[in-house]
Amino acid sequence: MKRRSLITGAAIFAISAAFAPAFAQFTPTQPIELVVHGGPGSGNDVMARQMVTIIEQEKLLPVRVQVANKTGGGSTTASAYMASKKGDPNTIAIFTVVWVVDPLTQEAAQNRLNDLTPITRLVTEPALAVVRADSPYKTMADFLKVAKDKPGTLKQSGGSITSRDNIVRQLLMKQTGANWAFISFPGGGERIAALLGGHVDLMIMDPSEAGEQVKAGKLRVIAQIGDNRLDAFKDVATLTEQGFKIPDVPQTRGVVGPPEMPPAAVAYYEGVLDKLRQTAGWKKFLAESQLENVNEKSAQTRTFLTAYEGQLRDILKEAGAKVVR
Amino acid sequence: MQKYNLRNGDVVSGAFLAALGLYIVAQAYAWNYYNPDGPGPGFFPTWYGLLMIGLALALIVGTARKPKPQESPKNRDGTKRALITWLAFAACIATMGVLGFRLSFALFTFFLVAFVFQRTLVAAALTSVGATAAFYIVFPVLLGVQLPIGWFGF
Amino acid sequence: MDIADGLLHGFYVALQPTNVLWCFIGCLLGTVVGILPGLGPAATISLLLPLTFSMDPAGGVIMMAGIYYGAKYGGSTTSILLNIPGESSSVATCLDGYQMARKGRAGAALGIAAVASFVAGSVGIVLLTLVAPPVAAFALRFSSPEYFALMVLGLALVVLLSGPSLIKGLLALLVGLWLTSIGTDIFTAQARFIFGQAPLLGGIEFMVVAIGVFAVGEVLANIEGGEESQLLPVPRGLRNLLPTWADLMACRFAFLNGSVVGFLIGVLPGAGGTIASFISYGLEKAVSRHPEKFGTGVPEGVAAPEGANNADTGGALVPLLTLGIPGGSSTAILLSALIIWGIRPGPLMMQESPDVFWGLVASMYIGNVMLLVLNLPLVPLFAQLLRLPTFVLHPFIFGISIIGVYGVTGRVFDTVLLAGFGLLGYIMTKLKYPSAPLILGFVLGDAMERALRQSLMMSQGDLAMLVQRPISAVMLALAALVLVLPMLSYFNRARVRALAEG
Numbered sequence: 001m002k003r004r005s006l007i008t009g010a011a012i013f014a015i016s017a018a019f020a021p022a023f024a025q026f027t028p029t030q031p032i033e034l035v036v037h038g039g040p041g042s043g044n045d046v047m048a049r050q051m052v053t054i055i056e057q058e059k060l061l062p063v064r065v066q067v068a069n070k071t072g073g074g075s076t077t078a079s080a081y082m083a084s085k086k087g088d089p090n091t092i093a094i095f096t097v098v099w100v101v102d103p104l105t106q107e108a109a110q111n112r113l114n115d116l117t118p119i120t121r122l123v124t125e126p127a128l129a130v131v132r133a134d135s136p137y138k139t140m141a142d143f144l145k146v147a148k149d150k151p152g153t154l155k156q157s158g159g160s161i162t163s164r165d166n167i168v169r170q171l172l173m174k175q176t177g178a179n180w181a182f183i184s185f186p187g188g189g190e191r192i193a194a195l196l197g198g199h200v201d202l203m204i205m206d207p208s209e210a211g212e213q214v215k216a217g218k219l220r221v222i223a224q225i226g227d228n229r230l231d232a233f234k235d236v237a238t239l240t241e242q243g244f245k246i247p248d249v250p251q252t253r254g255v256v257g258p259p260e261m262p263p264a265a266v267a268y269y270e271g272v273l274d275k276l277r278q279t280a281g282w283k284k285f286l287a288e289s290q291l292e293n294v295n296e297k298s299a300q301t302r303t304f305l306t307a308y309e310g311q312l313r314d315i316l317k318e319a320g321a322k323v324v325r
Numbered sequence: 326m327q328k329y330n331l332r333n334g335d336v337v338s339g340a341f342l343a344a345l346g347l348y349i350v351a352q353a354y355a356w357n358y359y360n361p362d363g364p365g366p367g368f369f370p371t372w373y374g375l376l377m378i379g380l381a382l383a384l385i386v387g388t389a390r391k392p393k394p395q396e397s398p399k400n401r402d403g404t405k406r407a408l409i410t411w412l413a414f415a416a417c418i419a420t421m422g423v424l425g426f427r428l429s430f431a432l433f434t435f436f437l438v439a440f441v442f443q444r445t446l447v448a449a450a451l452t453s454v455g456a457t458a459a460f461y462i463v464f465p466v467l468l469g470v471q472l473p474i475g476w477f478g479f
Numbered sequence: 480m481d482i483a484d485g486l487l488h489g490f491y492v493a494l495q496p497t498n499v500l501w502c503f504i505g506c507l508l509g510t511v512v513g514i515l516p517g518l519g520p521a522a523t524i525s526l527l528l529p530l531t532f533s534m535d536p537a538g539g540v541i542m543m544a545g546i547y548y549g550a551k552y553g554g555s556t557t558s559i560l561l562n563i564p565g566e567s568s569s570v571a572t573c574l575d576g577y578q579m580a581r582k583g584r585a586g587a588a589l590g591i592a593a594v595a596s597f598v599a600g601s602v603g604i605v606l607l608t609l610v611a612p613p614v615a616a617f618a619l620r621f622s623s624p625e626y627f628a629l630m631v632l633g634l635a636l637v638v639l640l641s642g643p644s645l646i647k648g649l650l651a652l653l654v655g656l657w658l659t660s661i662g663t664d665i666f667t668a669q670a671r672f673i674f675g676q677a678p679l680l681g682g683i684e685f686m687v688v689a690i691g692v693f694a695v696g697e698v699l700a701n702i703e704g705g706e707e708s709q710l711l712p713v714p715r716g717l718r719n720l721l722p723t724w725a726d727l728m729a730c731r732f733a734f735l736n737g738s739v740v741g742f743l744i745g746v747l748p749g750a751g752g753t754i755a756s757f758i759s760y761g762l763e764k765a766v767s768r769h770p771e772k773f774g775t776g777v778p779e780g781v782a783a784p785e786g787a788n789n790a791d792t793g794g795a796l797v798p799l800l801t802l803g804i805p806g807g808s809s810t811a812i813l814l815s816a817l818i819i820w821g822i823r824p825g826p827l828m829m830q831e832s833p834d835v836f837w838g839l840v841a842s843m844y845i846g847n848v849m850l851l852v853l854n855l856p857l858v859p860l861f862a863q864l865l866r867l868p869t870f871v872l873h874p875f876i877f878g879i880s881i882i883g884v885y886g887v888t889g890r891v892f893d894t895v896l897l898a899g900f901g902l903l904g905y906i907m908t909k910l911k912y913p914s915a916p917l918i919l920g921f922v923l924g925d926a927m928e929r930a931l932r933q934s935l936m937m938s939q940g941d942l943a944m945l946v947q948r949p950i951s952a953v954m955l956a957l958a959a960l961v962l963v964l965p966m967l968s969y970f971n972r973a974r975v976r977a978l979a980e981g
Contacts (some may be wrong), residue, residue: 045525046815053529069889073663073680077890080677105668108677155937160665181362183623183936184665186929189748189804189811196802197619199937208818212803212825288819321668334910342650349657349672356669363935366669369928370660377653384646403703407905410702414695414877415898422891426881434874441702442870452871460878463515464886472882473891 026264035093037078085258089265121254126226140223151179207290339385346377489837505542509549516883520550555592563694568752568788575780599786602738603793623933628954630927635958636761655920696904730782737786745794756784
């Protein structure tokens with residue numbers, strides 16, 4: 001009798017031990033910190049605060065979420081902060097492409113995004129190639145033809161040379177042999193002003209920036225940069241449709257956790273963010289900001305980021321940026 | 326022979342600035358002066374570095390050649406007081422990471438009032454506690470602005 | 480809907496009791512935020528953003544504009560009383576405002592700041608109402624060459640701000656230029672002068688330098704001076720606490736100067752209140768009959784920059800509301816908020832959302848009056864702050880400096896920088912290096928370098944473009960004038976002296 005119960009006990013113990021990780025639930029008991037690398041009012045900050053608002057309204061978390069702005073050096077302050085919170089299940093951050101680019105180009109930015117724990121990819125930001133309404137270019141091909149015939153005379157306004165604007169430019173220039181100048185402006189407002197004022201010829205813009213200007217007839221969209229046509233711009237072809245097959249280098253955002261985050265916590269956040277995706281509030285936010293939904297879990301995100309990093313490394317080298325890793 | 330007036334603040338600062346200018350130009354040398362598109366990162370620093378060296382030297386030469394002015398009584402005590410205050414301030418900031426703002430600021434204030442301003446220990450204690458409390462109430466409590474937190478959690 | 484109709488409609492919206500309440504709350508919050516260093520309107524607005532989602536957009540926008548506006552009023556308070564700039568656009572106010580306080584005229588300074596803010600703010604709003612579209616179109620003609628010329632003009636003013644030693648002023652300017660280039664170069668992603676410190680990749684935050692050099696440096700200098708250099712007691716009696724009629728008359732040009740300069744520079748995306756306040760200050764000094772008195776505490780030295788930073792608010796709304804282009808960080812948040820509410824600022828905003836557009840404009844008139852009424856009676860109250868004995872006041876200033884810096888950036892690293900700049904400020908005061916050129920170099924240097932490089936990229940290396948374009952040519956000529964005239968008068972005086980002695 002005793003031997004049987006001993007064996008049974010051992011068997012039950014062994015079986016439940018095997019299933020233990022699946023049963024190990026994570027539930028946050030402390031307030032959660034949502035780290036953002038931009039200052040108050042920046043794109044990420046606004047998105048983060050929207051997330052928090054929706055999470056609170058729909059009661060997706062049992063605890064409060066606090067947005068923490070860790071600005072400085074692009075993503076470096078925020079990623080260094082995340083790296084310092086090893087194993088902490090109560091701190092997460094919103095990552096963007098900058099988190100991948102900075103470690104590639106800056107000696108002092110020591111924390112690669114994949115060294116942290118990617119949790120999920122939330123959105124991609126499609127973009128539009130835009131010219132002034134009174135310019136002679138009706139399609140991307142028109143622009144590229146002039147850029148090829150008269151190299152260096154056309155100009156594009158954009159952000160830093162490591163930004164998506166320039167990356168798309170590099171890829172297009174490589175593929176078509178065209179050549180045009182890239183002029184960096186730190187703020188979106190200045191870039192648009194340069195385009196509207198006729199000081200540059202092209203700009204790659206977010207749909208939300210472009211919308212009003214296009215509606216008012218001041219700007220024209222000559223191509224879409226993304227896989228699918230956006231609802232608001234149904235009659236403008238994508239780059240691919242126009243015959244320019246450049247590698248897809250999306251501008252993307254997601255959520256990341258500190259290094260060595262417990263798998264249970266990762267799974268938990270994956271679940272919460274999944275629920276977030278389903279909410280009406282989030283869908284409305286995406287529609288208003290013209291972002292596209294992405295649904296990738298942790299493992300997929302990691303794979304994506306590794307490939308992405310490699311891709312960016314090559315492109316940045318060609319763009320002439322100093323690549324240090 | 327005219328004694329050159331070398332031991333004076335202008336000359337020392339001029340020397341320091343000339344050295345800074347030299348450092349700037351040296352660093353800028355490693356970067357691109359001009360890129361195909363336009364001036365590179367080394368362009369501006371090279372120029373203002375050179376200007377700095379030039380002006381600093383002009384300052385040194387100009388000051389050294391002036392006859393030594395009447396020695397006004399130097400306010401040694403005042404300078405010492407100011408520098409000690411600064412050291413205490415720096416120490417306050419350095420320890421903020423460990424002790425947290427409240428504690429290190431309270432200690433700093435106490436030190437300042439008792440030793441630099443030469444008030445009674447009671448006044449020092451009151452001021453230090455009062456000021457720290459005031460900051461605590463207004464900032465983290467009323468306004469939600471976080472103050473640096475140390476190892477002790479506050 | 481033409482302007483008169485629009486404005487009438489706007490007042491109708493803005494005078495709704497709930498909207499008046501939101502306006503008041505915004506102005507009050509803004510004033511508090513402006514007074515306390517470490518809190519900026521940008522941070523506050525984004526903190527309140529979630530609250531406003533459940534509000535009606537007009538009310539929400541009115542409140543946020545109130546915060547934005549009120550902060551400009553409040554920012555002058557600590558600048559004048561404690562030499563601590565409450566906001567980056569209040570730094571220029573420290574120059575003469577604090578000196579006025581040291582002479583016992585804190586109340587007058589605060590009062591003039593409030594009046595100048597009101598006058599220039601009102602002018603700014605009027606200009607916004609009447610000439611927004613044409614001004615916006617004009618602003619689009621401004622491009623990098625014009626920005627460069629504007630910055631050069633600003634830097635030329637350093638000649639005027641140098642005080643007795645031009646060489647030291649220029650050296651301070653160059654150090655400012657160097658400090659501002661610390662960070663990552665946007666054109667090439669090259670990290671410059673970061674000494675291996677990752678936190679410096681983003682550059683040094685302006686408030687760290689300003690608070691360090693001005694506030695901390697000044698306190699250290701005071702401590703060196705000992706008890707005798709304590710702030711003079713505040714005179715009693717209401718009459719002595721407010722500006723005199725003579726003060727106000729002296730400021731008449733300053734009011735105009737601040738309004739126009741502030742508004743025009745505010746319209747330019749990328750140029751903000753800080754630049755506007757310095758250029759207005761420099762301009763005031765350039766046309767003054769007693770330029771050598773600037774920096775010692777003249778009312779115009781307070782009126783010009785204070786007016787400019789308020790008119791700048793009206794100006795910054797021009798590109799936002801007419802073109803949908805944010806001019807700076809505060810307007811960027813306003814833009815995001817408007818988008819989230821489903822309102823799209825842009826050329827069509829006036830037609831599509833007249834409630835919000837005209838309601839906002841009208842509320843600014845109301846808010847401006849509210850702020851004057853709020854601030855003037857507070858002047859004697861705030862001036863009493865100076866009655867605190869120095870042994871209480873000085874630690875308090877140190878504390879506020881730390882909190883101010885930490886509040887802006889959230890990094891202890893920046894407080895370390897603060898200590899460094901404090902020492903720098905002290906040394907500069909001791910060795911008689913003027914601090915205004917350092918700050919000016921820091922504010923303008925980065926923008927100037929960028930503008931030059933952008934211009935050369937646009938013209939493909941052709942420098943002549945800078946003088947071929949009319950606007951930039953005019954500004955460069957003005958800059959040359961500013962630089963040459965004082966030297967001419969200097970040589971003239973030297974020549975007269977030589978003749979007299981010879």
